[in-house]
Structures are given as C-alpha cells and as structure tokens.
Amino acid sequence: MSIRFDYNGATTQAVGRSHGVTVKELEGLRKRAKGIHEDLMRRRRKKELGFYDLPFDDVLVRAIQEYARGLRWAENFVVLGIGGSALGPICLHTALAHNYHNLLPAAKRRGRPRLFVLDNSDPEIVTRLLDAVDLKKTVFNVVTKSGATPETMSQLVVAVELIRRKIGPKALKKHIVATTDVSKGLLRPFCDAHELASFVVPDNVGGRFSVFTAVGLLPAAVEGIAIHRLLAGARDMAKRCTRSDLMRNPAYLNAAIHYLLDTRRGKTMSVMMPYSNALRDVADWYRQLWAESLGKAHDVHGRKAYVGQTPIKALGATDQHSQVQLYVEGPNNKVFNLVQTERFRARCPIPKSFRDIPELAYLQGHDMGALINAELDATEFALAKAKRPTVRFVLDSITPENVGGLLYLLEVQTAFAGGLYEIDAFDQPGVEEGKKATAALMGRSKAADLAKAAEIASVWRKKKSLRSL
Numbered sequence: 342m343s344i345r346f347d348y349n350g351a352t353t354q355a356v357g358r359s360h361g362v363t364v365k366e367l368e369g370l371r372k373r374a375k376g377i378h379e380d381l382m383r384r385r386r387k388k389e390l391g392f393y394d395l396p397f398d399d400v401l402v403r404a405i406q407e408y409a410r411g412l413r414w415a416e417n418f419v420v421l422g423i424g425g426s427a428l429g430p431i432c433l434h435t436a437l438a439h440n441y442h443n444l445l446p447a448a449k450r451r452g453r454p455r456l457f458v459l460d461n462s463d464p465e466i467v468t469r470l471l472d473a474v475d476l477k478k479t480v481f482n483v484v485t486k487s488g489a490t491p492e493t494m495s496q497l498v499v500a501v502e503l504i505r506r507k508i509g510p511k512a513l514k515k516h517i518v519a520t521t522d523v524s525k526g527l528l529r530p531f532c533d534a535h536e537l538a539s540f541v542v543p544d545n546v547g548g549r550f551s552v553f554t555a556v557g558l559l560p561a562a563v564e565g566i567a568i569h570r571l572l573a574g575a576r577d578m579a580k581r582c583t584r585s586d587l588m589r590n591p592a593y594l595n596a597a598i599h600y601l602l603d604t605r606r607g608k609t610m611s612v613m614m615p616y617s618n619a620l621r622d623v624a625d626w627y628r629q630l631w632a633e634s635l636g637k638a639h640d641v642h643g644r645k646a647y648v649g650q651t652p653i654k655a656l657g658a659t660d661q662h663s664q665v666q667l668y669v670e671g672p673n674n675k676v677f678n679l680v681q682t683e684r685f686r687a688r689c690p691i692p693k694s695f696r697d698i699p700e701l702a703y704l705q706g707h708d709m710g711a712l713i714n715a716e717l718d719a720t721e722f723a724l725a726k727a728k729r730p731t732v733r734f735v736l737d738s739i740t741p742e743n744v745g746g747l748l749y750l751l752e753v754q755t756a757f758a759g760g761l762y763e764i765d766a767f768d769q770p771g772v773e774e775g776k777k778a779t780a781a782l783m784g785r786s787k788a789a790d791l792a793k794a795a796e797i798a799s800v801w802r803k804k805k806s807l808r809s810l
C-alpha cells in the first residue's frame with residue numbers, strides 16, 4: 342500500500358492567514374486529540390466500534406470467496422440496497438473492477454457475473470433491469486441491515502414474486518443471497534424460512550462504515566476483486582491511523598484540518614475530487630460518510646449544535662469544465678481533497694500524428710496519464726492562487742491495497758472528526774425520521790405510524806396557505 346497525505350496546500354503559507362491552518366493551531370489540538378483517541382480506542386476494545394476490526398476477519402473473507410466461486414454459473418449479480426448498503430459495493434466496483442466490466446464478454450470476465458446495484462425506488466431502473474437480464478442466470482443480493490428499508494424491501498418483493506412466477510417457488514434459494522443483521526430485523530426470518538444463503542452485517546457496524554463487511558466484500562468478490570488485498574491495505578492503514586499523535590496520524594490530521602477550516606475559517610464545504618474515473622465513487626461514498634456522520638442537530642451533551650460540513654463530489658479533470666470556475670472564483674467556503682493516481686493501470690500515449698497543427702504539438706508524445714496529472718497540478722495551483730485550501734492524497738496506483746487503505750483512513754477520519762465536533766458520528770436520527778414518515782405515508786399502521794401520518798397531515802394543511810404554481 343502506498344498512500345501519501347500531503348497537506349501543504351491547506352496551510353497559511355499556501356493560502357494565507359484567513360484561509361489556511363497553522364501548525365500551531367494543529368498542535369493546539371494535540372491534547373484534545375489524545376482524549377478523543379483514547380475514547381475511540383476504549384470503544385473499540387468494548388466492541389462498540391466494529392468497523393475498526395473488520396479488515397482482520399480472515400474467516401469472513403474465506404466464506405465469501407467460497408460463495409463467490411460457486412456463482413460462476415450466474416451472468417448477473419444484482420445488489421438490492423441503498424445508502425450504506427449500496428455505496429460501498431458501487432465504490433469498490435468502480436474503483437477495482439475493469440472500467441467496463443459489465444460490457445466485457447463472459448470469457449474476458451473469466452466467467453464472473455456482471456454487477457448491477459439498484460439503489461433507488463425509481464420504478465424505471467427496477468423494471469428495465471429486470472427486462473434486460475436473463476432471470477435464470479441472475480442472483481439478487483438483498484442488502485439491508487434493518488430489513489425494513491422500503492426501497493430495498495420493495496425491490497426484494499418484486500424479485501421474489503418474479504422468481505416464483507417465472508422459475509418456480511423452490512428457486513428462491515438459488516437466486517437470492519441476503520446480507521443482513523444476524524438476528525434482528527425483518528429479513529432474517531425470511532432467510533430462515535427459505536433457507537437462503539446469507540451473510541451478516543455486524544450489530545456494531547453502521548451502514549456507512551460497512552464497506553469491509555459482506556456488504557462491500559461479497560459483490561466485490563463475486564466480480565473478481567481481490568478482497569484479501571483490499572483488506573491487507575486497510576490493515577496496513579490501520580497501523581498509521583491508530584497512532585495517538587495527531588501530527589503523525591493522517592486520518593486525525595485531515596479531520597483536524599477540516600474541523601479548523603470549518604469552525605475558524607468558514608470552509609463549510611468539503612469537496613472530494615479524484616483525478617481518476619475509477620475513484621469517482623470513492624467521492625460518492627465519502628459524501629455519505631461525511632454527511633450522515635457529522636451532520637447533527639445536537640452534540641453528545643444534548644446541546645443544540647447544527648454542525649457538519651457539506652461534502653461535495655467532483656471529478657477531475659471532467660469538473661474543471663463544470664465546477665472549477667465556481668471553486669476558484671465563487672465563495673471561498675470550501676476545502677478540497679484532491680486525489681492523485683501516479684501510475685494508471687492503462688497507458689494511452691498521444692500519438693505524434695498532428696504535425697501540421699503546431700498548437701497541439703505540446704500534447705503529442707505524452708501519455709494521457711501525464712495530462713490528467715498536469716491538470717490536477719494546474720487546478721491545485723489555481724486554487725492556491727485564489728487562496729482556496731487543498732489537501733492531496735497521492736496513490737502510487739489504483740490497487741486493492743490502496744483503495745482499502747484510503748477507505749479505512751476516511752472512516753477513521755470521520756470517527757475522529759465526530760470527537761472534534763463532539764457529536765455522535767455513528768447515529769442518523771435525520772435518516773430515521775424520513776424512514777418513519779415514508780412508512781406512515783405508504784399506509785403502515787402501527788400506532789407510531791398513525792401518529793406520524795397525523796403529524797404530516799397537519800403540516801401539509803398549514804402548507805395549503807402557501808402559494809404554488
């Protein structure tokens with residue numbers, strides 16, 4: 342694993358006193374950092390924070406690999422899941438499978454299934470995928486820790502009904518694999534009743550921290566990603582990210598930089614901008630992690646807090662032609678996480694064939710990888726010139742080890758940032774409220790749902806007085 346964390350661009354030397362952090366300020370957090378570190382480690386030992394130890398679970402890796410080997414008959418592996426139950430699998434797929442995995446002929450996929458993730462209740466994506474795949478060669482991986490999420494459970498019901506009708510009731514066992522809580526939740530009894538293969542989302546791991554459980558690992562292994570290497574990278578990173586000293590721990594340091602820039606310099610937004618298409622969904626995964634973990638109304642003491650930076654996903658160099666104008670000249674309220682890949686997995690030399698167009702001569706003879714990295718340097722330069730703080734993660738290449746390391750770092754960074762903001766980074770009351778309201782609106786009739794439906798109706802009655810066009 343080779344990941345370097347460079348924070349020069351976030352310092353006052355790079356962007357001035359009003360927009361950068363000083364080493365003194367960072368060192369000023371050292372004592373608090375130690376306390377937060379000790380608290381995290383105590384909760385880790387008490388098995389409250391399960392995400393820390395996931396990369397050390399070899400037994401799970403072997404079980405998943407064995408299951409995946411038995412799936413070569415399948416042409417399609419369809420994940421039904423949303424939020425933390427989808428973003429991990431999507432991120433690993435985009436980063437580590439062939440960029441066009443689903444378009445490759447079976448032989449080039451070495452018989453491994455294509456991967457699809459249905460992470461919405463949009464009827465079009467569901468019905469049209471079901472139209473497009475051969476059901477007899479399709480396996481559905483229903484992923485839901487609670488077993489109660491309406492987007493996922495409605496898709497499961499659709500899939501189950503279709504399998505029963507088109508293949509036969511006994512086929513459920515062959516065509517569905519579940520990833521859910523070990524005993525709680527509504528899905529587990531269904532798995533037991535139909536003897537479905539299943540994997541566990543540990544009780545002490547929340548959805549957005551579950552990429553190294555079967556939630557992320559199973560779909561990845563099925564499409565041929567070397568999950569043991571992914572976890573080896575995470576384990577390696579664990580050594581760096583459990584150092585108690587803030588100044589020697591890249592996860593703590595980046596959390597501290599973000600916290601200081603947010604609370605003292607008004608950088609209320611955190612942009613993640615990898616310069617690599619393969620890493621674009623790392624930014625999407627990070628967006629959920631940072632938003633859902635840190636966006637909280639109350640602190641751990643029960644006081645009103647209303648904290649949380651707004652995370653933004655961007656893609657270099659594509660978004661240089663969409664977002665960077667705003668980033669460089671718009672409000673100076675963002676901190677940028679640039680992600681660099683030193684060596685790409687493919688080379689694409691630009692031939693010297695346009696000799697008659699001298700204006701393009703400068704491109705020719707270079708590899709496209711050099712171009713995209715020059716664009717990253719150029720953007721960092723432009724941001725610094727406009728006094729916008731940046732940090733940079735440098736991956737020597739996109740390997741399972743590096744991706745595992747980067748995701749692990751970002752998880753620890755988020756947990757530690759929760760300590761700095763003094764909020765609970767592991768709950769999501771705002772998401773739960775939306776889930777309850779959806780159930781009430783869809784006619785679930787538990788007492789709490791009826792109360793929620795009445796509450797919604799009263800809010801809507803008041804809204805009637807508002808204008809709409």
Ligand code: PA5
Pocket residue numbers: 423424425426484485486487488489490493547548549550633769772
């Ligand atoms: O991070 C989280 O906890 C959420 O995003 C959940 O993953 C998401 O709401 C899906 O929940 P479940 O896995 O219970 O279906």
